[in-house]
Amino acid sequence: MENNTVGKILFTREQIEKRAEEIGAQIAKDYEGEEVYLVGTLRGAVMWMADMMKNITNDAEIDFIVASSYGSASTTSGVVKIKKDLDGDIYGKNVIIIEDIVDTGTTLKFLKEHLADRNPKSIKICTLLDKPSRRLVDVKADYVGFEVENLFVIGYGLDYDQKYRNLPYISYLEG
Ligand code: IMP
Ligand code: MG
Numbered sequence: 001m002e003n004n005t006v007g008k009i010l011f012t013r014e015q016i017e018k019r020a021e022e023i024g025a026q027i028a029k030d031y032e033g034e035e036v037y038l039v040g041t042l043r044g045a046v047m048w049m050a051d052m053m054k055n056i057t058n059d060a061e062i063d064f065i066v067a068s069s070y071g072s073a074s075t076t077s078g079v080v081k082i083k084k085d086l087d088g089d090i091y092g093k094n095v096i097i098i099e100d101i102v103d104t105g106t107t108l109k110f111l112k113e114h115l116a117d118r119n120p121k122s123i124k125i126c127t128l129l130d131k132p133s134r135r136l137v138d139v140k141a142d143y144v145g146f147e148v149e150n151l152f153v154i155g156y157g158l159d160y161d162q163k164y165r166n167l168p169y170i171s172y173l174e175g
Contacts, residue, residue, distance in 0.1 A: 004160065004175035011146055011170040016128070016156060017051055019145045023126060024055020026143065027096065035059040037093040039086065039115070041107075042066045043165065044100030047157040048128040048145070052098055063088050069107045080110040090120040100157050101129040101148075105139040112139065129153060129170070146170075 027036070036058050040049035042065070053062060066084035095115055102108055102125075112123055126143035133150045148170075154160050155167030164171075 004173040006154065006164070006167075007151075007172040007174045009169045009171055010148065010151075010153065011156075013156075013168045016048075016145065016170070020048070020051035020055050023143045023145065024052060024057070027052075027055075027126070028057045031058050031094055034094055035061070037088070037090055037095045037120070038062045038098055039090075039095055040064045040098045041100065041111070042084070044157045044159065045098050045128070046165075048100060049098045052126060061088060061093075063090075065111065067107050067111055069104075069110075078104075078106060080107050082114065086115075090115060090118050093120050095120040095123045097123065097125045099125060099127040099141070101131060101153065102127050102139065102141050103131050103134050104136040106137055108141075109137045109139040128156070129158075 036056060038053065038060055040046065040062065063086045065086055067080055067082055069078065069080045097111060099108060108125060115123055124142040127141040128145040130141055130144045130147050131150060132147060151172040152160065153170055153172045154164035155170045157165055159165045160173055
């Protein structure tokens with residue numbers, strides 16, 4: 001990806017916001033009468049986390065975690081590290097991990113196991129994007145915004161070398 005340029009718009013802000021409303025309504029129904037504990041994965045999930053928070057009507061706590069499996073650009077190292085852990089206690093809680101994208105699945109599988117050790121009541125995953133063609137480990141998101149083909153996507157929180165996170169839509173890199 002040397003001479004990379006921003007490609008076409010894959011999903012507009014309006015499309016994403018509409019999907020967040022749909023999934024938020026589904027989550028409210030699935031967890032009716034229960035509290036949820038939303039765990040946003042920094043930095044990629046910030047915009048999606050904000051969208052989901054606005055559409056989940058249950059009593060909710062929010063927290064953030066930083067995991068990294070990537071180096072500085074777009075190649076995976078396969079090794080996941082927790083760089084910033086949760087601030088709160090999830091014992092007995094309904095955890096929903098809010099993720100930007102499930103690619104190989106390495107990060108999410110690790111995160112799910114890391115959090116399951118603390119005995120929450122339940123753990124589910126809500127991802128903005130899913131790239132199933134790239135999956136290397138067995139992990140499945142419970143709520144998926146959109147499936148994408150094997151493109152390097154950027155925008156709406158997702159970066160290439162820390163750039164493009166502020167694009168208010170999802171595009172991809174060409175080049
Ligand atoms: P995985 O562990 O391979 O599933 O990768 C997970 C993380 O890699 C995501 O949370 C993203 O931060 C990053 N990532 C994977 N694919 C893309 C992409 O197409 N664009 C931007 N970031 C990506
Ligand atoms: Mg991420």
